[in-house]
Amino acid sequence: MIADFFIWLNEAHGWNFSIFYDPFDRARFLTGLWTTLYLCVCSILASLALGLLGAWIAGGRSRLGRLLVRAYVQFFRNTPPLVQLAFFYFAVASLIPTVGDGFGGRSALISGAGWAIISFSLFAGAFNVEIFRAGIEAVPQATVEAAESLGYSRLQQYAYVVLPLAFRICLPALNNNLVNLVKTTTLAYAIGTPELLYAASQIWSEVLNVREMMNVLLVTYVGLVALLVWVMSGWERILRIPGYSR
Numbered sequence: 104m105i106a107d108f109f110i111w112l113n114e115a116h117g118w119n120f121s122i123f124y125d126p127f128d129r130a131r132f133l134t135g136l137w138t139t140l141y142l143c144v145c146s147i148l149a150s151l152a153l154g155l156l157g158a159w160i161a162g163g164r165s166r167l168g169r170l171l172v173r174a175y176v177q178f179f180r181n182t183p184p185l186v187q188l189a190f191f192y193f194a195v196a197s198l199i200p201t202v203g204d205g206f207g208g209r210s211a212l213i214s215g216a217g218w219a220i221i222s223f224s225l226f227a228g229a230f231n232v233e234i235f236r237a238g239i240e241a242v243p244q245a246t247v248e249a250a251e252s253l254g255y256s257r258l259q260q261y262a263y264v265v266l267p268l269a270f271r272i273c274l275p276a277l278n279n280n281l282v283n284l285v286k287t288t289t290l291a292y293a294i295g296t297p298e299l300l301y302a303a304s305q306i307w308s309e310v311l312n313v314r315e316m317m318n319v320l321l322v323t324y325v326g327l328v329a330l331l332v333w334v335m336s337g338w339e340r341i342l343r344i345p346g347y348s349r
Contacts, residue, residue, distance in 0.1 A: 119312040122319065127305050135302025136323065142298060143286045143327070149283055154231025160259055161236055172232060179229035185290050188222040192294045219291040234280060238273030239265055245268055247301035271342045278335040282328055299323060306327040 106124035113119045121128040157175065160168040179187065192215065199212050228236075242265050250264040292300040303320050307313040 107265060117313055119310060119313060120262070120315050120319065120332070121306065121310045125310075128310065131302045131305060132299075132319075135297055135299040137151060138205060138216065138296065138302075139288055139298040139327070142216065142223065143285050143331075144178075145220045146223040146284055148225035148228060148233060149220065150281075150284060153224060153228030153268065154235045155266070157228065157232035158202070158235035158239055161232065163257075175225075176229045176232050179226050180233075184226045184287050186221070187226055187292055188219065188294060190318070191222045192218045192317065200325070213295040215294045219294065219296050223287055223290075224286060226256065226287065227280060230280045231277065234273045234276045235269060238269030238271075242268045262318045271339075274336050274339045274342070281335065285328055285331055286324070 109120045109123040113121075122132045123129070159173045161172045163169065194211065196211060196218060201210060202212055246268065247260060247265060251258045255264065288298060289300045291298045292304070295301070301321060303316045307316040
C-alpha cells in the first residue's frame with residue numbers, strides 16, 4: 104500500500120520518491136543510511152576515547168606529552184575537516200602498502216570508510232580534549248585532595264573521582280560537538296564513501312528527483328541528530344547530581 108501511494112504521488116503530482124517503491128533505489132538508500140550510522144558510531148566512540156586520553160595527558164607531569172597534545176589540538180582545530188580528510192585519503196594512504204585481493208590485483212589496506220573514521224575521529228577528538236580538560240579543571244581541588252588522602256594513584260583519581268564529575272559538567276558542550284560530528288560525516292562523500300549523501304546523489308542523478316531526495320536527506324539527518332540529542336539529554340538527566348549543577 105505504501106508503494107502504491109508513492110507511485111500514485113509520482114504519477115498524479117510529479118513527486119518521485121522512488122526509494123519507497125523501487126527496490127533498487129531503496130537498497131542503495133538503506134546502504135547509505137547504514138554506512139552513515141557506522142561512520143557516526145565509530146567516530147563518536149573513537150573521538151571520546153581520544154578526548155579522554157588527551158585530557159589525561161594534558162594534565163600530566165610530562166612536558167613532552169603536554170606539548171604533543173597541544174600540537175594535536177591546534178592542528179586539528181585550525182584546519183578544515185575536508186582538507187584533513189583529503190590529506191589522509193590522498194597523502195597518508197599513498198604511504199601505506201597495498202595488499203593482494205586474491206584475484207591478481209592490489210587493494211588498499213584501509214578503505215575509504217576507514218580513512219573517514221580516522222579523519223573525523225581525530226577532528227572531533229581535538230575538540231573533545233578541550234571539552235574534557237575544561238570539565239576536569241571545574242572539579243573542586245578539595246575533591247582531588249580528598250582522593251589523594253585516601254591513597255588513590257593519579258590514574259585512580261582520574262578514573263574514579265575526577266572523570267565521573269567532569270563528565271557530568273562537560274556533557275552539554277560534548278553534546279554540541281557530537282552533533283557537529285554527525286553532520287561532518289557528509290564530507291565522506293568527497294572520497295567516494297557510500298554514505299547517505301553519496302547514495303542520494305546516485306539516485307537523483309539517475310531518477311532526476313533532486314527535490315525529493317534533498318527533502319528525504321533533510322528529514323533523515325534531522326532524525327539522526329534528534330536521536331543523538333535525545334540520548335545525550337537523557338544521559339545528562341540520569342547523571343545529574345542534585346545540588347551540584349542546575
